[in-house]
Amino acid sequence: MARETVELPGASIIYEPDWLESAAASTLFKALRAGLPWERHRITVYGRTLDAPRLSCWIGDVAYRYSGTLFEPHPWPAALADVRERLERELHAGFNSVLANLYRDGNDRLGFHRDSEPELGPEPLIASISLGATRRFRLREREGRGSYGIDLEHGSLLVMAGATQRHWLHAVPQTARVVGPRINLTFRRVLG
Numbered sequence: 578m579a580r581e582t583v584e585l586p587g588a589s590i591i592y593e594p595d596w597l598e599s600a601a602a603s604t605l606f607k608a609l610r611a612g613l614p615w616e617r618h619r620i621t622v623y624g625r626t627l628d629a630p631r632l633s634c635w636i637g638d639v640a641y642r643y644s645g646t647l648f649e650p651h652p653w654p655a656a657l658a659d660v661r662e663r664l665e666r667e668l669h670a671g672f673n674s675v676l677a678n679l680y681r682d683g684n685d686r687l688g689f690h691r692d693s694e695p696e697l698g699p700e701p702l703i704a705s706i707s708l709g710a711t712r713r714f715r716l717r718e719r720e721g722r723g724s725y726g727i728d729l730e731h732g733s734l735l736v737m738a739g740a741t742q743r744h745w746l747h748a749v750p751q752t753a754r755v756v757g758p759r760i761n762l763t764f765r766r767v768l769g
């Protein structure tokens with residue numbers, strides 16, 4: 578497997594484009610797209626509450642606060658059992674939650690943010706699986722001028738660990754290109 582390190586100051590990021598083979602990634606995409614109860618979450622940005630410009634589904638064993646809202650989790654779907662087990666084995670980590678996002682087309686997006694909720698602990702390990710259309714993932718340094726872009730491909734794994742969330746913001750911007758739907762899964766460990 579081609580695992581590359583994304584060399585950014587103060588970050589610890591790896592990218593593995595072919596973590597899932599294409600056919601397995603397509604099967605998982607179809608199962609999740611049809612099988613998850615996709616919702617339009619309300620988010621608070623700079624004190625204003627808006628509909629998020631994407632669909633989401635919070636899965637896991639514990640409730641979770643995200644962008645100012647407390648989410649009751651949906652139960653783990655069978656389709657994620659193998660992926661969770663393999664991630665835990667390969668990354669020597671325990672994941673009790675997944676945030677699934679569905680970007681229906683190029684208008685759907687996620688603004689710059691950090692995964693820095695206190696419940697994730699000071700140095701969260703976040704494993705992000707991408708399925709479907711390739712979208713550009715942007716990283717921007719919080720205090721500094723660094724910026725970086727990486728195309729997250731069908732079946733890929735991106736891992737953010739260590740001090741990444743302390744020093745970098747990340748986003749999935751909208752795009753004028755015609756793109757199909759994309760599902761992203763971020764596996765997390767929420768501390769009780």
Ligand SMILES: O=C(O)CCC(=O)C(=O)O
Nearest residue numbers: 676678692714749761763
């Ligand atoms: O869709 C992505 O690649 C990123 C998702 C993300 O950053 C998040 O769910 O917090």
Ligand SMILES: [Fe+2]
Nearest residue numbers: 690691692747
């Ligand atoms: Fe994030």
